[in-house]
Structure formats: structure tokens, C-alpha cells
Amino acid sequence: MSGKLLPNPTPETRIYWEKTALNELWMPYCQTDGWVFPPRFHCPTCASTEFEWRQLSGRGTIASFIITHRGGAGYQDEVPYFIILVDLEEGPRLVGNLYGVPVEPTAVEVGMPVEVFFELRDGIHLPQWRPAGSKVTI
């Protein structure tokens, strides 16, 4: 066990986590109102339950970031590290860590292109991020 926190998937998010286990990023999509995130059984705009799951490109840009000097559970030996917000090409926003760059403020900027990869953590595959074109994994 890594000691890091694990998401506790619910029926609403089951497909999301089943797809990450295949190294793919999928979210529910409403024909009328677009992406629905976090995943749920209805569209929060039109209340439709007739939507489908679609795959996302896994490409996006850094919307914001911090470099934390205090580690969360299981992260204590990794400080300092990035926690970033990624605006996906398709619109939804995800949180993650950034790998493959020096951990310093000048190494990144808002708007920098990133791409997803997946961290296997105690049986769950979590979306994580690296600069677009990087081959870094953890």
C-alpha cells in the first residue's frame, strides 16, 4: 500500500474508474448540454438521463497550480510537488499532479499544454499529468 488516499468509486462514477483502468479518460455526455462532470446519473442542466459516455483526448492546458511544501497522506517523501488544475481540450477540468518538469515555479505557466497518463495506485488507475509530448511515467 502506498499510504496515499484512494478515491472511493460510487455507482455514479463506476464507468469513469473502469475506463481509467484501461488507461482511458471517459465522461458522461449529454446531447443537449455537453459534458457532465463529476459523473452522475442525470444532466444537471436538463435533467436528462439519456446520455452516453464518451472518451476524451487526454490533452489539456494548465489552468492553475500550486507547489505544496507540505505533503498529504503518502506524499510526505515527495515534497515539494505540483498540484495542478487541467482544463481539458473538451472543456471539463481535472485536478492532478504534474510530472516530468523541475519542481519550481518557473518550470510551468498557466496555459502550458499537458497530457494525461495513469498512475496505478493500490488497484486504482488515477489520471496524472505530464508536459505534452513527454514520455514520463511514475
Place this chain on the structure above:
Amino acid sequence: MASSRIEGDDMTYEEIVIVGAAESELIGIVPDVSATGLAIGSALRALDDAGLKPSDVDGIAGTLHVSELALQLGVKPRYADGTNVGGCSYMLHVRHAVAALRSGMADVVVIMHGESGRSRVGSPPMAMDMATASGQFERPYGIAGTFSMFTIPTMAYLHKYGLDETALAHVSVAQSKWAAQQPRALRQKVLSVEDVMESKMISWPFRVLECCPVTDGGGSLVLTTAKRAADMDLKYKPVVVAGTGELVEGAGSSFMEDLTSFRAFRESSAEAFRTADMTVNDIDHLMIYDAYAHVPLYGLEDLGFVGRGEASEFIKSGATSPGGSLPMNTNGGGLMYTHTGMYGMFALQEGVRQIRGTSPAQVEGVQTSFVQGVGGMFGAAGAVVLRTQ
């Protein structure tokens, strides 16, 4: 006394007033009082402002278990509000209490806060629900505390307006000048930008002096109708709750619609201004909940006191400091005064003190105070407008 009824859109409303307001005897580091004890202690002090006893109370509100608070205080309330949306919950309690008092659901409401944030005396263990949206999509990524989650949108804000890290430092510098006048403030030293920038890095771009300390403390408010207050033996003139607003936006900072502006600030403040029939030009004194130094920047802009991207320059100019045109966070704020975890009650307490004329950092001639709270890391907001009667 003024009329006990005020004009509304198409009807008149009973005027609701604060007749008791007090913090716990001790705040800061209080290792020998429980969270509930801090709440009850402050409630008894607040009731004493109005010459009231627990037996006079028929409504209570708080973020601790309200049934436990009722038992410990010694009341059997016919109105109980356990709303908990984070640190601004007390602003929502005020708003709900106004409605309850106007509709006759209660005659005397006590709103209580007690939190042993630092010493953790009589406090439940902090547990995280990893099945929530935040638990599944934010928390797994090494979020050690609010300092590495509430702060994340800040770089989007600074980038948008071409600002650097010192934009945050100026917030702490301005508020330290108020804290120096507050004997109960945990951090009382007047700070320079260099002091702040050289303080320990917590979560870049945030240094420790741009992050709230974690403390112990309690605070309570007693609300009733102006009509009832007229018959009470009060230590201080009643403080009128002139307007209120609230908005629950959602799960937290990564789910904000716009990383550079907080919808719940915009809408709760607009509702408070509307119900108070006031604009920013009518406000003498301002409190904006500041768990971290970026929050007053968002607040000044979202409430409409300054234009987009102008808050940092406004603070740097001295406008919010002692002697400035818009005194803000005159207790030193959550950053300097105290921050138990759910700070909103302390912002309300300073708003009341300024209207009463009893703050150690008293501003001359304050007749209106706008108190804006945030809850749950950009998850919810509550606003309260206070004025003299």
C-alpha cells in the same frame, strides 16, 4: 427608538437586531476548554449583553451538533438550525434566524461557534469522505490541507491580471496594521512585504504569513426583534441586521465556474445589498473572510468595491489599512487575529464591535458594516449587512 418595521419590496418586515455578541473568554491557544465549552462560554457572555438567561432562548443555531448545544446550554429550542457549509455557516445562520424571528418561529435565537481547531479538545477526528466529488477527484492528489486546495485557483487569477506573488503579500501587510491594534490577535507584529515574502513557504505562491494560523475559540450572537429588544436591559445599542444573502455553489475550488471570480461571492453579496437597500457606496466598514491572502482579492472585486484585477493595487494603496477609505478586516482578519477552522463568527463579531463602537481598532463613525463569508474552499458564501439602529 426607530420604527420597528422596515419597508420591503411589497410589504414591511419586522426589524431584526443583534442584542448580544461575544467571543469566548480566551481565544488562540486554549488547551483546557472543549469545542462545545468554547461555544457555550461565548453564548453565556453574549446572553449577558442582553440580560438574558438560557431559559429566555427558544432558538439556536450552530455547526456543532445542535442537540448537544441545546443540552449543554440548557434550552429546549423550538427553532434549531444546523446548517453547515463551512466557515461562512454563521452568516447563513444569521440569515435564517432573521426569517425565523420575522415569521414567529422563534423569539430569541442564539448562534454559537466553538472550535478547538488547534488543541482538538473534545473534537471529532477529522475524517475525509473519499466517495464525494472532492474525495474522488481532488483529495487523492496529495491535498494535505486547505492550504493546498483552497489556494489552487490563485495562479489563474494572478496570471489573468499580470500580477506577481507580492499581490498576496500586500494583503497580509495591510491587515497586520490592524492586528497590531488588537490585543487578542494571535499575530500582532506589523509586517513588511519582505517579512511576508521571506516567511516559510507553505504552498507556492503562499508563504506562512499568507495562510491563517489554526487556533481555538468560540463566539456567539443573540438575535431578536427590535420590538422585543426595546424591552430588554441592553449593555449596547442594538445592531440592525439590514440585509443578508447566501449561495451554495458546490464542492470546492476545482469545480468553480470561473477560477478568477467566485459566483457565490457575487450572488450572496448582491442579495445582501439588495435586501439592505444599499450599494457599495453606503458601506463604512468591510470584513471579508480571509483564510488565505487571495480571498480578500476575490472578495473586493466580486462584491463590487473595485474593478476586475484592481484589488491588489487598492490594498497596496492603503485604502483598506488604518486611515484608508475602506477599512477592511480590522481585527487583522483570519490571517492575523484567529482562525479556528470556521472563522466566519469572528468576522461577524468584529462587524458588530465596529457598529457598537467597541473594537480595539475602532474606526470613527462606522454606521454600516458588510461582512462576507466563504465556506468550503470556494464552495459556499454568506453575507450580512449590519448597521446602527
